[in-house]
Amino acid sequence: MSKIIVANCFQETNSFHPNPTNYEHFDVRFGQDLFDAGRQDISGALNVFSQQANIELVPAYGASMGAGGTIAQMCFDRIAEECLGAIEENNVDVDALYFSMHGAMAAEEEKDPEGYLLEKVRKLLGANVPIVISLDMHGTLTRRMLRNIDGAAILHTYPHIDWYQLGERAASMLLCILEGAKPFIASVYTPTMVRGDELKTATGVHGTLIRYCERLEERNDVLAAGIMLGHPPTDVPEQGSRIVIVTDGNKKLAAQEALKLGTDFWAMRARMQCVLYRVEDAIEVAEKANGPVIFSDAADATSSGAPGTSNAILKGFLQSDYTGRVLFPIRDEPAVEKAMETGIGHTIIVSLGGTKDSRFIPLEVEVMVEMLSTGNYFSRDGRMENAGFLAVLRAKNITIVVSTQSGVLCDYSMYLGLGQDPKKFDVIIVKLPHTPHDLYDAWAVRNMTIDVPGAASPNIKTLGHQIVPRPMYPLDEDMSFIPRVEIFS
Ligand SMILES: [Zn+2]
Known part of the structure; x- marks a missing residue:
């Protein structure tokens, strides 16, 4: 019997929204109530888990809302305490954690809320309990997040129509890891903020890159391939785009494909701006x-x-x-x-x-x-x-x-x-x-x-970023940059 904890923490922060997001803006759920919310990503994951015998699912905690202003620090502190408390309470003979996230949260002081949560959860669960997350593509996947997970599934479509499949892909990856796969994460960051029609998956260049990711995911030794686009309205220290490839131990392939996609992405940065x-x-x-x-x-x-x-x-x-x-x-x-x-x-x-x-x-x-x-x-x-x-x-x-x-x-x-x-x-x-x-x-x-x-x-240049790293495209149009592979495993 494998015991899998399910948690959720989900909000898209717009740092340029004039008003903060407070605790009452979130739909907060404890225990079974999380599953009753009917979130599509979690439903997709439950569909995959339910097809396995010998799995005990433990819904721990969820705090979810759509897009809004910067999260008041007191609000995030409370959510973090409740979330970590709920996971700790269930932390007896846990085999894995599936964490549904957005990826674009930012609080007044903590600019990497998801990274904070994952670091704390990793400490609670220990190094040997696999942690898989699912993410919207419009967010910042930080190095702190990557250091504390075993795998990440990222939405493949914009407009977003694959929430359910996202949960399915995250759950399948988690099951593969429980069955012995050895996740190896290679990632390439690019200092880019992108918008516009080329990000529509059906018709834009984003779709071409995603179809390449999907072809990679058909391989038995690839657990996930995806693109975090970044989210220009979130003014955070690791703002940018990220390719993430998770393989089952195939280090060479992960690094090679992450670099290829990252290099392609960087080359298309000017096309991925709004007309x-x-x-x-x-x-x-x-x-x-x-x-x-x-x-x-x-x-x-x-x-x-x-x-x-x-x-x-x-x-x-x-x-x-x-x-x-x-x-x-x-x-x-x-x-x-x-x-x-x-x-x-x-x-x-x-x-x-x-x-x-x-x-x-x-x-x-x-x-x-x-x-x-x-x-x-x-x-x-x-x-x-x-x-x-x-x-x-x-x-x-x-x-x-x-x-x-x-x-x-x-x-x-x-x-x-x-x-x-x-x-x-x-x-x-x-x-x-x-x-x-x-x-x-x-x-x-x-x-x-x-x-x-x-x-x-x-018009990204007009937003008034103060925190994003510089140089950053398109704020610094003439910048030079050479994509390189980072390994997290
Ligand atoms: Zn999105």
Whole structure:
């Protein structure tokens, strides 16, 4: 009987978000409650483990949320204490640990929270208990993390559609190690911060590298091959990208393939930057377009940890003489409240934007309150969702959907619930770095990423990094660098 502890610690920190992440933002779970959360990576791992006889699974602890600001130190201290306490409590005859992580956490003082946890867990469990982690690709895999694990599985797809398979791959690797595989980790770091369309796995150069990784993973002596892209909005000392190859004792192959992929990755750094349009240039393109055009406000993408309160693109339209129909989403609790007090059909002057992000000066806009909602709507798969209170405001040709929550600004079904079909607009602003193909790109004639300020701006040079190592591409464009292999085993 093999006893495997399962734990989870997951958050994507945006260091440029104006507000900290606190304990209450996390979904914290102890024991069986962790498995009941239905996380896809853990579900995938459980699927693999459940096919084995003689495995005892011990769900220990989980603390999970999406993207947000820097983690308050007190919050991380509490999570670390609870997590390590739960693992220690179960640390009797433990054979292995599967730890589901994101990889982009950063606390106020501890800039490598995952490394801290893994170092402490390694001390608790000892050198001989295998530790395998799974990671989102948007994070920093630090040397401290690598020194304290036996294997890492990394998401292969962006947009992310392989969470379940990620868990399966991590669990399979852990079982191989329990059955006697001797993990050997070779890694190549590159000082790069990357964004843009080339990172879409289906169509970009990232996909070419990932397909190479997948071919490697088909070999019996390769336990994992993956790429940590790094996460530009997390300002941390080991920011950068990393190739990780884990073989079953094949040292030569691990080093050789890590170096090959790392060298290829470094060579493609300039391609892996975002093509950006100034708002006024994008409006000109929209004027000439013969169909709907998407404006991606990646800089204020709530999925990347921005607050969703940017009015920069709205300002661009209000200052232009564009007459097409525009759909603009924004999060602004006081504006929704004012619209609710005013009532449908009335015209008011409302202040829009900047409520959670002082980069943006609130805009005073005359609007008609067109619709108000408690936020209930049916998702595409028929589930009832609640988006919180919503207001649909109309400023001439611009339909402004104002929400009270950050997570719903791009939900196509939510718009339909408000009687607004994005397809019926000429310009649709989406606060995402990339829009789901079937929901938006499939019918839009253009999709442009707009160069506006924001906590998640893909214009990496404007973010204001203070901690990342230098030189770093693209902050130091002319830098030279020679990729080299690091061994962790
Ligand atoms: Zn990600």
